[in-house]
Structure formats: C-alpha cells, structure tokens
Amino acid sequence: MHAVILGAGTVGRSIAGILVEHDVDVCIVDEQREVLNRVEEQLDVQTVLGSACESIPLFQAGVQNAELCLAVTSRDEVNLVGASLSKVMGAKRTVARVFNPAYRDFSTFDYQRHFGIDRLLSLEKLTALELAKGLRGPGLFAVENFARGGVQVLEVGVAKHSKAVGLSIRELKFPSTVRMGLIVGERGPSVPSAEQVIRVGDRVTLIGKQEALDDVKSLFEPRSQSTLSVIIAGGGEIGLHLGRLLDSKRYRVVILEADPDRCQHVATRLKSATVLTGDASNRSELEEARVSTADVFVAAMGRDEDNIVCGVEAKELGAKRILSIVRRPDYVNVLEKLGIDVAVSPREVMADEVLGMVMTGPINRKSTIAGGAAEVWEIQVEEGAPCLDGKLKDLKIKDCLIAAIVREEYVEVASGDDQLRPNDTAVIIVQKGFEAAALKWFTTTTST
Secondary structure, eight states: OEEEEEOOSHHHHHHHHHHHHTTOEEEEEESOHHHHHHHHHHSSOEEEESOTTSHHHHHHHTGGGOSEEEEOOSOHHHHHHHHHHHHHHTOSEEEEEOOOGGGGOTTTOOHHHHHTOSEEEOHHHHHHHHHHHTOOSTTOEEEEEETTTTEEEEEEEOOTTBTTTTOBHHHHOOOTTEEEEEEEETTEEEOOOTTOBOOTTOEEEEEEOHHHHHHHGGGTSBSSOOOEEEEEEOOSHHHHHHHHHTOSTTEEEEEEESOHHHHHHHHTTOSSOEEEEOOTTSHHHHHHTTGGGOSEEEEOOSOHHHHHHHHHHHHHHTOSEEEEEOOOGGGHHHHGGGTOOEEEOHHHHHHHHHHHHOOSTTEEEEEEEGGGTEEEEEEEOOTTOGGGSSOHHHHOOOSEEEEEEEETTEEEEOOTTOOOOTTOEEEEEEETTOHHHHHHTTSOGGGO
16 A cells, blocks of 8 residues: 655654554655654655655655555645645645644535545544543543544433433434434443333434434433533543533633733634633642642643643642643653543554555544444445345344445435435444454445
8 A cells, every 4th residue: 555645844754654564565755854764764655755746756656556645744725735736736635634624614614625536634632532431521522524524423321311211212202304323231332223212321323414413412411411621631632522522511611821922812612611821830820720729630731741741740739630631652651650530642642543544445544432342444345245225124234333434515414315426425333343244335346
C-alpha cells in the first residue's frame, strides 16, 4: 500500500511512523528541507520537497497511485486544496485535517463535498470525544459523525426509571430516521430484534439524523436527572470541543483558561458552560474554582507537565475523577501512581483513526464503538455484491446492520424497503467476530 502525507510536522511524522510500523510505503511532502532531513533520519520513508498545493510535488510523491493521502499541514486551506488536488490526480482516499470548525459545519456549507475530499479530520475533536468516553455518570454518551456528517452514532446508557425500561424496541416507536444498532447487556453485545426488551443498565447504540436522535435519547435517560459537575482545565480547541459535547442540562461545566481573550472566544461558543479566567496550574486558583466539589476534573492544557501537576492537585483537593491529556508516551506509566484515572493520548487517538483508514478492499473507514464490542464501517458497495440482490428486508442479513446509505450527495437512514446500488456507500454496524461474514455482503466473490 502506498500513502502520501502532506506536511512533516508533529502530526505528519506521527502518522508516518504509524503507517511504517504497518508496512505501508510512505512518502512525505513538505516545503522545508531541514524538516524532511530529520524525518529521513528517523523513519524509513521517501520525501519530496515542495508545496502541498502544487501538482508537480504531488506527482513526484505518487499521489496518482496512492491508496491514501493525508493532508496534515498546519494550515487548513493548504490541507483542503492539497487533499482536493490529490483526489483529482488519482488518490483513492483523501483526508484533510482542519482546525476551523466552520469547515466541518455541513449545515452552512459542505466543504468536504465541494472539494471532493473523503473526510475532514479534527484531531482536537477526536481527542475530546475520547475524553467524553472516559466520563461516568447518568445518561453519558459519545457521538461520532459518519457519511459526511449526515448521520450520527450515539451511545447511551439506560438509566433506572427511564421511559424505555421494560418496553420492546417496537413499542418505542422510533422515527424513521433513527435505528438501534446494538445493545450491550448482561449477555454481551447483540444486534437487537424488534421484540427485544430494554433493561436497566443496557448500553444502546443509536444511529440516525441528529434532530431525531436528540428526541430519542431522552427515552433512555432518567426522568429526573442528576447533574454531573465537570471542570475542564484549558480552553484550547480540545477543551472547547469537550465543552460542546457536554453543553447540556445533564452537566454543570466550568472551563478554566488563563488567557482572557481565549475565555471570551470560548464563552461565546457555549450555551450553558461557565468560563473562568484562571491558571489551572496554580493551586489557589483551583480552590477558587471549587475543584473540591467536582465530580470530574479534566486536564486539557497544552503541556503534559501542566496537565499532570494540576491533575494531581485536583485529586488532592477532592475531585472524584481525574482525566488528563498526555502527549508523551513515556509519561503514561506513572499516571496511575499519581491518581489520574484516565489518560488520553492524541497520538493514540490519531493512530486508531489512521489505522481505521488503512483498509484494503471497499472499506473506506471504520471506528470502534461500544467499548470494542462492535465497529461502524463506511463501505463501498461493489458491482455484483450479494447486497444488491433485493430490498434490504428481503436479504435477511444477520451479520451486520445497514444503518445508512450515501448515494451521490444524498444521505439517508436505511429502511427495509431500500435497495442498494453499485458504488453506494453503506454505513453499517458490525459485531466483533462477524467482520469477514459482513464484508462478503458488499464485495464480489473474486474480491473477497
């Protein structure tokens, strides 16, 4: 497999290292010769000196034969143009890293489709999602976007006294734009039937349109919700994304940020969170923020040392649960000894995401859900595949759940009356252990 990486910064080098470890042939494009020299000393990769926005360096890097091109420079516009140009030149899959949330807001303009890019990637949002999964409390959930943002995957715990308890899935009467893809209960994970009854403690995976999901998820939450107190140290992009994920009545969120201008920026983008100007590495300012009463303290500042110090301080002050971002792998081993409950490494988050893209065959992307019990795939439907033989309700597919269909510019939640066509992209949920069986539905006999 041949992959091209545009940008030899920290993220580009990290991705290159991951791919090389998995025997991928890698070429890196960057404008700085000294940066490329360092990369060549550290990794067994090819390099090309030049702009990621120009065709000649891209051609020299071999994008025309690349299975994957990742544009991860420090500039959004360069990444968008570089990934778009690479796609036109022949790269099979292209991914652009973007910092500005406006580029990923499909409600205003679909930059991804306009530039012909397969995926827009935010490492900061992915890291925030991983932090959100580390929280524990009533009705906690994690959301990921699939199919150009047209559908979302939501994981929610079934709380005691919630409306769904004791009802079958059929009796819940979901709207047509929501499907239940997985239930993890006492007997483990399963793709549920319409007659399966919801029980307290189940964790369910829902997939569908955002507006409908917002209504449906309330069925699984307690009628009278307790509020979880969360303090986030650091109002950077990761802190802001986490604040957005928790910006609801179920959480009482406080963000502590030292830069007054950044505080103003964050405050205008969150509805209910409280944003305080303060240095989280200062114990007295943690005390003023009432960290001692926090259910969860999240250290999400720019330096590992600051995150570790303020995490330890928060633990000593009485915060019940400590989450921390740790970028350096050599720090991970000491965190448990220091009382930090969950450590999230952006590098590992990126590694999981990149490896999910390094697929042979028709799988464009995969992402783990339900604590590893299942995966969500975006998979290209091949000509002659068995899934084309009839309507979904007539195929009797038991190895996976077809949750959504992407056809040209349209994204729809799948129903039993839908029929797949060649070159559609299907969003499917696959249980662990059923991957090979599921793949056969979407590929021709000669390609499996």
